[in-house]
Amino acid sequence: xxxxxxxxxxxxxxxxxxxxxxxxxKVSIKIPALCKHPDLDxxxxxxxxxxxxxxxxxxxxxxxxxxxxxMDIVTHDPEIVNVRRGIVEMIMSKHPNECVxxxxxxxxxxxxxxxxxxxxxxxxxxxxxxxPLDETTRAVTLDxxxxxxxxxxxxxxxxxxxxWALTFMERGIETRIAPAGDISLAESPCVKCGxxxxxxxxxxxxxxxxxxxxxxxxxxxxxxxxxxxxxxxRVAIGEAFGFKPGxxxxxxxYAALRRMGFKAVFDTNFGADLTILxxxxxxxxxxxxxxxELPLITSCCPAWVDFMEKYSAPCRRPTTPRRSRPTPxxxxxxxxxxxxxKSMRSSxxxx
Amino acid sequence: MPKFxxxxxxxxxxxxxxxxxxxxxxxxxxxxxxxxxxAQPVMAAIKEEVAKAGLDAQIVKTGCSxxxxxxxxxxxxxxxxxxxxxGRVTVEAAREIVEKHVKGGRVVEAFKVPSVGEMSSExxxxxxQYRIVLRNCGVxxxxxxxxxxxxxxxxxxxxxxxxxxxxxxxxxLETSGLRGRGGAGFPTxxxxxxxxxxxxxxxxxxxxxxxxxxxxxxMDRSVLEGDPHAVIEGMIIGGWVIGASQxxxxxxxxxPLAIERIEKAIKQARANGLLGKNILGxxxxxxxxxxxxxGAFVCGxxxxxxxxxxxxxxxxxxxxxxxxxxxxxxQPSMVNNVETLANIAQIVLRGGAWFGAIxxxxxxxxxxxxxxxxxxxxxxxxxxxxxxxxQVVMDICGGTSSGKPIKAVQTGGPSGxxxxxxxxxxxITYEDLGKLGSIMGSGGMIVMDESxxxxxxxxxxxxxxxxxxxxxxxxxxxxxxxxxxxIDKIVAxxxxxxxxxxxxxxxxxMQRGSLCALGQTTPNxxxxxxxxxxxxxxxxxxxxxxx
Numbered sequence: 001x002x003x004x005x006x007x008x009x010x011x012x013x014x015x016x017x018x019x020x021x022x023x024x025x026k027v028s029i030k031i032p033a034l035c036k037h038p039d040l041d042x043x044x045x046x047x048x049x050x051x052x053x054x055x056x057x058x059x060x061x062x063x064x065x066x067x068x069x070x071m072d073i074v075t076h077d078p079e080i081v082n083v084r085r086g087i088v089e090m091i092m093s094k095h096p097n098e099c100v101x102x103x104x105x106x107x108x109x110x111x112x113x114x115x116x117x118x119x120x121x122x123x124x125x126x127x128x129x130x131x132p133l134d135e136t137t138r139a140v141t142l143d144x145x146x147x148x149x150x151x152x153x154x155x156x157x158x159x160x161x162x163x164w165a166l167t168f169m170e171r172g173i174e175t176r177i178a179p180a181g182d183i184s185l186a187e188s189p190c191v192k193c194g195x196x197x198x199x200x201x202x203x204x205x206x207x208x209x210x211x212x213x214x215x216x217x218x219x220x221x222x223x224x225x226x227x228x229x230x231x232x233x234r235v236a237i238g239e240a241f242g243f244k245p246g247x248x249x250x251x252x253x254y255a256a257l258r259r260m261g262f263k264a265v266f267d268t269n270f271g272a273d274l275t276i277l278x279x280x281x282x283x284x285x286x287x288x289x290x291x292x293e294l295p296l297i298t299s300c301c302p303a304w305v306d307f308m309e310k311y312s313a314p315c316r317r318p319t320t321p322r323r324s325r326p327t328p329x330x331x332x333x334x335x336x337x338x339x340x341x342k343s344m345r346s347s348x349x350x351x
Numbered sequence: 352m353p354k355f356x357x358x359x360x361x362x363x364x365x366x367x368x369x370x371x372x373x374x375x376x377x378x379x380x381x382x383x384x385x386x387x388x389x390a391q392p393v394m395a396a397i398k399e400e401v402a403k404a405g406l407d408a409q410i411v412k413t414g415c416s417x418x419x420x421x422x423x424x425x426x427x428x429x430x431x432x433x434x435x436x437x438g439r440v441t442v443e444a445a446r447e448i449v450e451k452h453v454k455g456g457r458v459v460e461a462f463k464v465p466s467v468g469e470m471s472s473e474x475x476x477x478x479x480q481y482r483i484v485l486r487n488c489g490v491x492x493x494x495x496x497x498x499x500x501x502x503x504x505x506x507x508x509x510x511x512x513x514x515x516x517x518x519x520x521x522x523x524l525e526t527s528g529l530r531g532r533g534g535a536g537f538p539t540x541x542x543x544x545x546x547x548x549x550x551x552x553x554x555x556x557x558x559x560x561x562x563x564x565x566x567x568x569x570m571d572r573s574v575l576e577g578d579p580h581a582v583i584e585g586m587i588i589g590g591w592v593i594g595a596s597q598x599x600x601x602x603x604x605x606x607p608l609a610i611e612r613i614e615k616a617i618k619q620a621r622a623n624g625l626l627g628k629n630i631l632g633x634x635x636x637x638x639x640x641x642x643x644x645x646g647a648f649v650c651g652x653x654x655x656x657x658x659x660x661x662x663x664x665x666x667x668x669x670x671x672x673x674x675x676x677x678x679x680x681x682q683p684s685m686v687n688n689v690e691t692l693a694n695i696a697q698i699v700l701r702g703g704a705w706f707g708a709i710x711x712x713x714x715x716x717x718x719x720x721x722x723x724x725x726x727x728x729x730x731x732x733x734x735x736x737x738x739x740x741x742q743v744v745m746d747i748c749g750g751t752s753s754g755k756p757i758k759a760v761q762t763g764g765p766s767g768x769x770x771x772x773x774x775x776x777x778x779i780t781y782e783d784l785g786k787l788g789s790i791m792g793s794g795g796m797i798v799m800d801e802s803x804x805x806x807x808x809x810x811x812x813x814x815x816x817x818x819x820x821x822x823x824x825x826x827x828x829x830x831x832x833x834x835x836x837x838i839d840k841i842v843a844x845x846x847x848x849x850x851x852x853x854x855x856x857x858x859x860x861m862q863r864g865s866l867c868a869l870g871q872t873t874p875n876x877x878x879x880x881x882x883x884x885x886x887x888x889x890x891x892x893x894x895x896x897x898x
Contacts, residue, residue: 044669046825047864059863064669079863083826086860090829123853124833149822168664168822171647173832175822 005071012067020062021049024075031075032084034091034113035150036063037199041159043151046091048084048113051075059083085117091148093124094173095202102146102203109201110148131176136186138208140197144176147204153177153196163307165190177204189310193303210347217345218261227257227347228266268348272300354624356632357509360500367501375408375453376434377401378426380489382415382576383608384569388422389441396442397425400449408453411498414577416489417480417731421464424489427452438464470747475709475717475735477778478742483706483717484693485733488577493612496619499580505625507696508587512633515699517547517592524695526703528715533560533651533688534763534792535868536714536781542685546593546675549683555595556684557586559692560656561602561609564648565764566815568795570719571689573731575602575609578693579616583639585692587630588699590637593685598637601656603644613641648765648819652867653686655821666823667867688793690719710736714780718791724761724798725751734779741775744798755800759883763792765812765819766872768879769805788879790872805880805887810838812876816869827870830861834877841891848895851881851888 001016007024014023019042024031033049036042042064049062054072059080067073074080092114099105134142149168154177157166165188167180179188197205218225238247257265279298286292299305355363379385379394394412401408416424421438425448428434435458437448444462451459471480482488491498499505511520524540531537546555559582563571575582586598602610617639620626628636642660649655650665657679659665678684694716698706706716714736720743723729727749734743740760744750751757759769768789770777777783781791799808817831834857840846858874865871881888 042669044866045823047866048825050864061669061866066671079859082856083860083863086830086856087825087864090833090857090860091825093833094829123849125836127829127832127836148825149828151823171822172817172820173822173828175828 003067003069003071005067005069005073007073008075014067017066020051020060020065020067020071020073023067024051024062024073029075031062032113032116033063034088034109034148034201035152037152037201040152040155040199043155045149045151046087048087050080050083052077052080085119088113088117088119089122089124092119093122094127094129095148096128096145097126098146098203103206103209104200104203108203111202127173129174129176134178134185135208136184137190137192139192140185140190140194141206141208142177142185143204143206144178145204146202147177148202149175149177150201152199152201153205156195156199161191161193161195161307162311163189163191163193166196191303191306191310193307214347217347222343223345224343225262225345225347226264226266227262228268228271229253229257230268230348231272262347275300354629354632355505356624357513360505360509360631363497364500364503364506367497372431373407373409375406375427375429376411377408377449377453378411378413378434378489380415380422380424381412382573383606384415384419384573385422385424386608388439390423392442393423393425393440393445396445397449400446401453404449404454406449406453411492412494413490414488414493415573415731416466417470417485417573417733418464418728419730420728421730424464426466426489429453429456434466436464436466437462471733477711477735477738478746479734479738480732480747481709481717481735482733483697484574484581484690484719485577485731486697487581488573488731491578493577493579494615496580496616496623499578503696503700504580505584505631507699508584508625509631511588511699512591512631512635517594520588520592520699521547523698523703527698527706528703528710528713529691529694529698529706530714530781531688532690532694532718532793534766534790536791539687539691542675542687543589543592545673546683546685549675551594554597554680554682555593556679556682557590557593557595557598558653558656558660558679558684558686559586559598559600559602560651560653560686560688561600561606561613562644562648562651562656563606563689563793564603564651564819565766565793565795566812567723567797568721568764568793570721570731570794572606572609573721574689574693574719575606576612579609579612580620581693581696582613582689583616583620583626585687585695586639587626587637588695589685589687589692591635593683595685596636596638598639599660599679600639600641601644601650601660602641603650604646610641610643617641647821648815649821649867649869652869655867656686657684664821666821667869669866690794710780711778712737712780712782714782714791718779718794720794720796722748722796722798724796725753725755725757725800725803726798727752736780737778739776739778740770743779743796744775748798751798751800753800753802755802758799758801758803759805761789761797761799761808761812761876762795763790763872763875764795765816766790766868766875767792767795768875769799769809769883770879771883788875788882790875805884806838806842806891809876809880810835810842813838813873816873820870820873824864824866824870826861826864827866827873830857830865831870831873833857834861834874838877841888844891844893846892848889848892851892854881 002013003016004013010027012027021031031049035046044061044064050059051062052059052074131144154166158164165179169176169178197207217223234250238249239245254265283296381390423440425437425440426434448459451457471482475481521540521544529539561571590598600613626638644650647665650659652667655665655667674684709716717733717735719733732747757772759771761769770787784791813835817835820827820831822828837850837854861874862871
């Protein structure tokens, strides 16, 4: 089933259920939208994507309104643009002006939106709340001051991941994201999967940054620093440096890490091979010789293991293998290079 | 008690009507308003005096007759005479009334106040009260099923279930012109028709929206407390028409007496075969339960209300899909306001044409208002649509309590607006109030005299809406707070003309960009105050400095 409608005078036919936002894209009309993430359901939170229904003059959100037969829609007129601008200004009035020190700088959807609307100054009061950082997981950093309440993280945490670590607390202007009951993220059911930070449009939830700590350690002459890289990094890193996507940069990474000051560079591939051997052996024992239960489910992902431990505790022991992580063999290396284990620091990179 | 069949219901009614009445009937208003004014000790004193003197008197606790300002209210009728209404009755006064009137047969003029009967008319006349929704409020004991049955109770249910088709009921509603009394005014027949047509055969729900929360509004509370069975009847008929087997009363937890009375009424109806399996022997199964609202104004918005029943955060979601398509637990659902439901039984019994003849234009029937503020007699009134605001304030409520001229009337609570004195001859209809920048709303009406200040009044409403914003969408969440800060600046006499422009800009963003009606209408009180009383704003501004 399709529906026929008109957007900015252009006739359009799309599958039934297509949102106005998606439909407009098909005729190369960009309706600005902030809270809607292409991978997620609409949260209808920001209101920037409003469009006008010509017949009634009403404004509706394009992200969550399906195109209907006979609709005649205007996506841009002076009032709509002013309202959109007004909303961005409002969001900015409650968002700290800390772009240059924010880890999302130049990679921030709010910053881009602000630039798109040429918002350089505003007469709205600055009403940034005073809320503490939550770095307790050492995996993601939650800065509720920077949150624009788009609801993406909550949707992905609750609906997609089924973890329910994050929720909205309070209401009105006091609305903020936090683990339910206002406990710390570390005490919450968070499994550190990182989906919240991956979908956050601003710097409200970002990956915990170990960078400064690593540089500190590297500069300490008393320390012996080693590093290991995960298999995916050598390929994934290329794009950020202007290489063609998919370029294998193993050699360049090794060299760069050495120049940074690491005394030795390990490759997680080696640990992964050992892990696979171990897991394979265990599987053979269980499957062929009946030693242990089946199925055997395995993952190197600590978030996956955490999820199993928190949400599927009864099946954890029998289904996960005894050794499932390719962790560095610190004691082995310290013996062979005669470094004191206490002075050794190890960094690992994953994607 | 046995479960009623249609014939039993009629027989029971006849028996109740035939029963010889006691010599004297004493009614004491015991809604929340009466209780707060001290009606409980008055009731106790009356019981004591009657028992002491061994009088043949029936003592009835009733709901609110509407004259809340005159509570505690006691109504006495001796030997079938027309009832006399006593107001502001103290314990001592109550003893005197029993002694002189009930025992001695002499009316105690000192405590006499106009009765509802004197205030309302037999026929619907604009400017006079006419009671459909409040017909039993203050008249019957809300906790007595018998008293309700004696006043045609459950006759409409019988009529619909045994002698009509759901389509006929919808058609009567269409003829009646009844529109949603929660404020938006959506045609009720249309809502019923759409929900009936949606996904036939599937589980459906009918929900009574009792989450009344406008400051100064208590129409729904009074109806739930004063005539609970009438609302239940609306639910049964509605459930039957749309094909629902389950009804849910969503009542705010701040209404404990309303909850208690609905709970009792549900139990009574269930025990008598008026709820539950095989209602009145017709094979229709329908039952009701109660869910409590936890104090969020936004939960009066139907999608937020549904989320709240589901145990989620009470925040609205976009429509479509409408509840008729995908409501509670994703099933077709219909949310109706208390007052809307209280009209249903009377429309079914007396016909859509009867109801449609009351009112004007596209606004039919009556509307209940809670009139408060600077009026002589504040309270609940029910008037035919088309009555003017001036008639309500001057004729029905006796003008201002201060004697000063009226300045404005506020309708629609925090979503409505101010209407200045020179426009008070506007008839009360959805359309006319809308044209003035206000709304019909659920029935709050606040009267202001010359000593009131519109800047501060609109600030009060804005503060309320800001506090009640759910926080889901940016224009309402942030816009409201920014507007409030700007008004505070003006109140502190630090604002400039630029701040007025800023208020208007924020208002437009909220009206166009907010997801639900709460955010869209939050600027209304401020905008109407600016529209009609601009000088009150500009005189507070700091003159612009020359550059």
